[in-house]
Amino acid sequence: MIDSYRHKGLRRALVKKLKAKGIQDERVLEAINTVPRHFFLDTAFLEKSYEDIAFPIEEGQTISQPYTVAFQTQLLEVDRGDKILEIGTGSGYQCCILLELGATVFTIEYNQRLSHKARALLHKMGYRPKFICGDGSKGLAAFAPFDKILVTAGAPIVPQTLKDQLKVGGYLVIPVGDHKSQKMLRITRLSETEYEEESFQNFKFVPLLGEYGWK
Numbered sequence: 153m154i155d156s157y158r159h160k161g162l163r164r165a166l167v168k169k170l171k172a173k174g175i176q177d178e179r180v181l182e183a184i185n186t187v188p189r190h191f192f193l194d195t196a197f198l199e200k201s202y203e204d205i206a207f208p209i210e211e212g213q214t215i216s217q218p219y220t221v222a223f224q225t226q227l228l229e230v231d232r233g234d235k236i237l238e239i240g241t242g243s244g245y246q247c248c249i250l251l252e253l254g255a256t257v258f259t260i261e262y263n264q265r266l267s268h269k270a271r272a273l274l275h276k277m278g279y280r281p282k283f284i285c286g287d288g289s290k291g292l293a294a295f296a297p298f299d300k301i302l303v304t305a306g307a308p309i310v311p312q313t314l315k316d317q318l319k320v321g322g323y324l325v326i327p328v329g330d331h332k333s334q335k336m337l338r339i340t341r342l343s344e345t346e347y348e349e350e351s352f353q354n355f356k357f358v359p360l361l362g363e364y365g366w367k
Contacts, residue, residue: 153276155188162202163189166218169204175222179230183252184222189215191277192243213266213358215243216304220355227325227338227352228300230255237295237317238281239288240304240360244270247281250302257281258295260288262361289362291317298322306334306357311364315339315347327357331366 167185175181190201192215200207206217225246230236232254238247241261247270250257259281261267267285274281284292289311291301296317303314303326314324318341327334336352359366 153188153191155191159188159190159202166202166204170219170222173204173219175219175226177222177226179253180222180225180249183225183249184218186252187245187248188277189218189245191273192245209243210266210269213242213263215245216357221246221249223336223352223355224302224304224325225249225253227336228302228323230300234299235295236300236302237292237298238302238304239291239314241267241270241283242304244274244279246302246304248274248277248279251279251281255300258284258292258298260284260286260292262286262288287362289313289360289364293317301325303327303360304357305360305365306331306355307360307365309364310337310339310349313364315341320344327355329354331359332356 163185167181190198193201204218206214209215230253234255236255236257238259241259247257247259264285271283291313297319299322301314301324306327320341322341324339327336329335333354338350340348
């Protein structure tokens with residue numbers, strides 16, 4: 153696992169692109185500048201690693217476009233020490249960004265093979281989130297409540313189970329829509345029974361699988 157001067161230069165160029173696209177949170181940009189995205193892709197695709205594009209990984213999944221990762225992370229407004237539930241570990245790249253921001257991360261993945269591969273890679277990189285393999289659409293009640301919840305797959309609805317697992321004042325960031333396009337939403341828990349919903353631009357994610365996702 154080599155992170156060369158060239159790789160670091162490519163990351164700096166990527167950060168400039170993200171700034172130009174409207175990402176302003178300097179801590180998020182610094183995290184993206186720190187995490188070697190090429191570690192998550194086959195070595196044959198080095199030239200693509202720092203382009204602002206999504207890229208296929210195993211099991212029909214993707215590593216998200218860097219802009220998408222930055223946009224979702226910026227919406228979360230991560231504070232150091234936040235307890236965050238990430239739904240959809242995938243490659244593990246988004247999880248590393250959250251960890252670089254000082255969060256304690258519980259990451260849940262539906263696909264067992266992806267979960268095991270991400271665990272092995274992140275441990276090799278020195279990251280130690282809590283890995284769970286299971287139905288992320290149900291959240292993780294045993295460890296709730298969470299300061300923030302991030303969903304990295306397209307959901308048909310906002311699962312009430314996830315809203316229930318937020319702390320008061322916490323954020324749930326989730327893309328909701330059909331298989332073609334999803335609207336990015338941020339749900340803020342205002343009280344035990346009240347929530348506020350903000351709507352942002354459209355994105356395209358792989359489907360959220362599970363009981364409250366796409367069956």
